[in-house]
Amino acid sequence: MKLFYAPGTCALAPHIVLEEVGAAFTLEKVDFAAKQQSSPEYLRLNPKGRVPLLVDGDFTLTEAPAILQYIAERFPEADLTPALGTRERARMLEWLNYLSSGVHIAFSYIMRPHRYTDDTTAYPGIIEKGRTVFYDCFRLIEERMPEDGWLVGTYSVADPYLGAMYRWGNRAGYAMKQDFPRLGAHAKRLAARPAVQRALATEGITLEDRPS
Structure with a gap:
């Protein structure tokens, strides 16, 4: 398998899961600054x-949720997805x-307002609205997060x-640990996993990275 990724993007999740399942894989960094994604x-x-x-042989797959499920189902012994037909x-x-x-x-409203309008004068409003919606998403997740476990009880591909x-x-500059203590505790548990540590080290990032 080969995973095309850019550091810190949502590709981090399948990167972690490949490490978790012990798959033989290679990484191919896509340099966004050099616009390699448009080559x-x-x-x-x-x-x-x-x-x-x-890329798995002659098979290519996009979209993080689909990739996460595919890897988990290719390596069922890793037990990263609940059984079919269950509530979990x-x-x-x-x-x-x-x-x-x-x-x-x-x-994406915050980072890429150009996707939603060609009117550059509208960018500040899109960004500000994005920041509000993004924060509200975390508030909802915080309310539904288990206090001391994983999202569906056992560790699954949803957690990375x-x-x-x-x-x-x-x-984005939010005080994540302070405002969302359950999310912060989840991130701490996640960061303690060896597979997560390997993926983060390879990408040169941490879960607690702040704006530079």
Whole structure:
């Protein structure tokens, strides 16, 4: 397997999961500053021009939730996804969808307002609204988070995905540990896992990174 990633993006979650399952994989860094995501070579693999991208032989897969589930199901012995037909499985899918369609989109308002309008004078308003929605997403998650465990009871692929979003909250300048203590405790448990530590070290980041 090969994972195309950019440090600190949502590709961090499948990177962690590849480490968790013990898969043989390689990493291919996509340099956003050099616009490699828009190069003809990369677009041939992923016409969306984004990360993550997983290549497994002649099979390519995009979108973090799909990649996370694919890896977990390819390595069932790692036990990173609840059994089919269970409520825990449904809950995991609920979390993956909310993180992707809710939290991630709110963050994109902050970081990439140009996706939503060509009117540059509207950017400040989009960014400010994004910051409000992004914060409100974390408030909702905090209310539903277990006090001392993982999102669906046992550790699953939803947990590193949430960890990537928690890091974005820090990058947005929020006081994540203070405002969201359950999320902060979750991030601490996550950061203690060896697989997470390996992925973070490779990408040269931490979950507590603040704006530079």
